[in-house]
Amino acid sequence: MKVCVYGVGAIGGLFAARLARGGVSVSGVARGATLASLRERGLVLIEGEARRRIDIAASDDPAALGRQDVVIVAVKTTAIESVAEGIAPLLTGDTVILSAMNGVPWWFFNGLADAPPGLRLPSLDPTGVLDRSMPASQVIGSVVHLSASSPEPGTVRHGAGRRVIIGAPAGPPDGRAEQVAELLRRGSFDVEVSDRIQRDIWYKLWGNMTMNPLSAITGATLDRILDDTLVRQFATRCMREAAQVGARIGLTITDDPEKRHEVTRALGAVRTSMLQDVDAGRGVELDALVTVVSELADALAVPAPNIDALLGLARLHARVRHLYP
Numbered sequence: 023m024k025v026c027v028y029g030v031g032a033i034g035g036l037f038a039a040r041l042a043r044g045g046v047s048v049s050g051v052a053r054g055a056t057l058a059s060l061r062e063r064g065l066v067l068i069e070g071e072a073r074r075r076i077d078i079a080a081s082d083d084p085a086a087l088g089r090q091d092v093v094i095v096a097v098k099t100t101a102i103e104s105v106a107e108g109i110a111p112l113l114t115g116d117t118v119i120l121s122a123m124n125g126v127p128w129w130f131f132n133g134l135a136d137a138p139p140g141l142r143l144p145s146l147d148p149t150g151v152l153d154r155s156m157p158a159s160q161v162i163g164s165v166v167h168l169s170a171s172s173p174e175p176g177t178v179r180h181g182a183g184r185r186v187i188i189g190a191p192a193g194p195p196d197g198r199a200e201q202v203a204e205l206l207r208r209g210s211f212d213v214e215v216s217d218r219i220q221r222d223i224w225y226k227l228w229g230n231m232t233m234n235p236l237s238a239i240t241g242a243t244l245d246r247i248l249d250d251t252l253v254r255q256f257a258t259r260c261m262r263e264a265a266q267v268g269a270r271i272g273l274t275i276t277d278d279p280e281k282r283h284e285v286t287r288a289l290g291a292v293r294t295s296m297l298q299d300v301d302a303g304r305g306v307e308l309d310a311l312v313t314v315v316s317e318l319a320d321a322l323a324v325p326a327p328n329i330d331a332l333l334g335l336a337r338l339h340a341r342v343r344h345l346y347p
């Protein structure tokens with residue numbers, strides 16, 4: 023089985039390294055300093071005290087890597103259009119595209135019976151280029167419940183966790199999801215196959231759609247955000263609104279926000295990925311995490327004044343720093 027990872031950063035690098043270590047034939051689409059480093063030093067995987075070099079074929083030209091059985095898309099959501107532009111040479115009609123990013127992806131409403139037919143959101147694939155180049159029928163979605171970082175290009179450090187949930191957008195688990203699960207298990211990931219991956223994505227989003235922008239705006243770690251009563255209550259109000267939005271498209275959340283806060287608070291003094299992006303001067307994944315929820319609330323006529331306030335503040339904060347268009 024030929025597997026290509028598109029975007030060899032923290033998550034892509036971890037998938038690539040662990041699959042290659044498990045004997046899978048892996049290549050990577052990388053660019054710039056990452057590509058140079060992969061060619062010179064191989065992909066470096068740091069797990070605990072262990073540091074290991076793993077050689078994979080890498081190119082910034084997907085045509086040089088050829089047709090694949092599975093393509094793992096692991097860029098930041100802000101770069102997804104560049105993947106749409108480049109991915110064609112990797113695909114046949116049977117290639118599985120494993121979408122491994124946070125937030126609401128372009129294929130999210132496919133197979134979601136309770137979503138209004140033909141629903142389109144302004145910030146989600148407005149031109150249809152993502153759907154044309156990466157059709158939902160070929161996608162397996164995922165929720166990546168682990169952490170990784172890339173301390174320097176071509177090096178990936180595995181943080182905590184090994185859990186990955188995957189599932190086809192439409193219908194019950196099918197053969198493709200099971201095949202991808204088996205593949206990922208060769209990389210020693212703990213894989214679950216979901217019969218409704220959108221529900222799992224929405225549940226993760228329910229937490230990070232507030233924590234990420236709140237950390238970006240304030241510069242605070244998760245513990246400080248949740249220990250501030252007013253900010254915690256604001257996050258709770260946003261989550262209640264998001265829960266109402268989700269319920270309208272069949273993605274009901276039964277948990278109470280407080281229960282979720284307790285889980286997040288236990289993570290301690292974590293700098294969220296969005297705060298790290300702000301610190302590094304990188305674009306922020308605001309559209310996939312927050313804009314989409316605000317637009318969905320609007321489309322479904324669910325009042326969401328707190329989510330809109332969060333979006334407005336986070337967007338302005340990012341725009342002032344040239345981190346959002």
Ligand SMILES: NC(=O)C1=CN([C@@H]2O[C@H](COP(=O)(O)OP(=O)(O)OC[C@H]3O[C@@H](n4cnc5c(N)ncnc54)[C@H](OP(=O)(O)O)[C@@H]3O)[C@@H](O)[C@H]2O)C=CC1
Binds near residue numbers: 054122123171
């Ligand atoms: N890191 C984590 O612990 C977790 C991350 N996630 C999610 O996973 C996704 C990926 O995050 P993460 O791995 O941290 O991000 P990174 O920024 O570490 O990695 C993304 C990689 O994609 C590369 N890339 C982007 N566009 C292209 C392109 N057109 N061609 C080739 N390479 C490209 C980037 O290269 P360059 O540097 O040149 O831009 C970078 O190496 C995000 O949606 C994130 O929210 C989810 C769970 C945990």
Ligand SMILES: CC(C)(CO)C(=O)C(=O)O
Binds near residue numbers: 124230234293295
């Ligand atoms: C740390 C966490 C869980 C905070 O919501 C996260 O999802 C992120 O940093 O992107």
